[in-house]
Amino acid sequence: MSLKKLNFITGNQNKLAEVRAILGSVIEVDNQAVDVPEIQGTIEDIAKEKARRAAEAINGPALTEDTALEFHALKGLPGPYMYVRPTSLGAVTLTQTSKSFLDTLGHEGLNKILDSFDDRGAEAVCTFAFCRGPGEEPILFQGRTKGAIVRPRGPTNFGWDPIFEHEGKTYAEMEKEEKNRVSHRYKALVKLQQWLGHQ
Numbered sequence: 146m147s148l149k150k151l152n153f154i155t156g157n158q159n160k161l162a163e164v165r166a167i168l169g170s171v172i173e174v175d176n177q178a179v180d181v182p183e184i185q186g187t188i189e190d191i192a193k194e195k196a197r198r199a200a201e202a203i204n205g206p207a208l209t210e211d212t213a214l215e216f217h218a219l220k221g222l223p224g225p226y227m228y229v230r231p232t233s234l235g236a237v238t239l240t241q242t243s244k245s246f247l248d249t250l251g252h253e254g255l256n257k258i259l260d261s262f263d264d265r266g267a268e269a270v271c272t273f274a275f276c277r278g279p280g281e282e283p284i285l286f287q288g289r290t291k292g293a294i295v296r297p298r299g300p301t302n303f304g305w306d307p308i309f310e311h312e313g314k315t316y317a318e319m320e321k322e323e324k325n326r327v328s329h330r331y332k333a334l335v336k337l338q339q340w341l342g343h344q
């Protein structure tokens with residue numbers, strides 16, 4: 146099967162812009178902002194289930210992405226629960242949490258959690274899941290970038306970018322191109338791109 150384009154199911158415009166910036170010259174990236182329920186579980190469980198549900202919702206091939214931020218001192222928390230949006234499928238609301246760790250605590254609150262630990266280390270984890278269609282098993286592509294949680298520096302337009310420092314700069318302080326050369330999302334997309342080359 147040769148894929149002519151990817152249908153990236155996300156409501157997050159920042160993610161979409163980064164995916165298009167990284168993959169745009171390789172393959173066309175369409176977008177549908179379908180609200181897909183996110184279950185609780187491991188990053189991998191959440192990512193796979195999201196893609197399955199997206200493929201069912203659009204009745205076709207779907208690419209989804211899930212981002213987690215793991216604090217080493219907290220043994221990986223908040224991880225995929227940094228942001229859990231209330232989502233619903235028909236009458237069934239699957240996740241009830243209306244506010245995320247980030248929304249609730251803010252950049253300062255997330256920093257304060259770590260003030261009582263020596264280790265400010267963190268890892269940004271990006272997991273893309275591609276599902277060929279309803280009933281198919283999703284394939285995962287994961288990228289990880291190591292960093293540290295710091296007091297906010299730089300523009301505040303994308304999630305926790307201002308408090309995630311990688312090699313001396315926060316993601317928010319980097320030019321877009323710079324973030325897209327080192328980010329968790331970039332590393333996951335390199336794997337997706339390699340896989341696309343074999344399709």
Ligand SMILES: O=P(O)(O)OP(=O)(O)OP(=O)(O)OC[C@H]1O[C@@H](n2cnc3c(O)ncnc32)[C@H](O)[C@@H]1O
Binds near residue numbers: 156160210212
């Ligand atoms: O529609 P989807 O793709 O689910 O988009 P989302 O915004 O709900 O995304 P997630 O469920 O993966 O939640 C991750 C949250 O983490 C934040 N986030 C994701 N990627 C990020 C990045 O590269 N830099 C900073 N914050 C990021 C941002 O606030 C997201 O809303």
Ligand SMILES: [Mg+2]
Binds near residue numbers: 183230
């Ligand atoms: Mg989401």
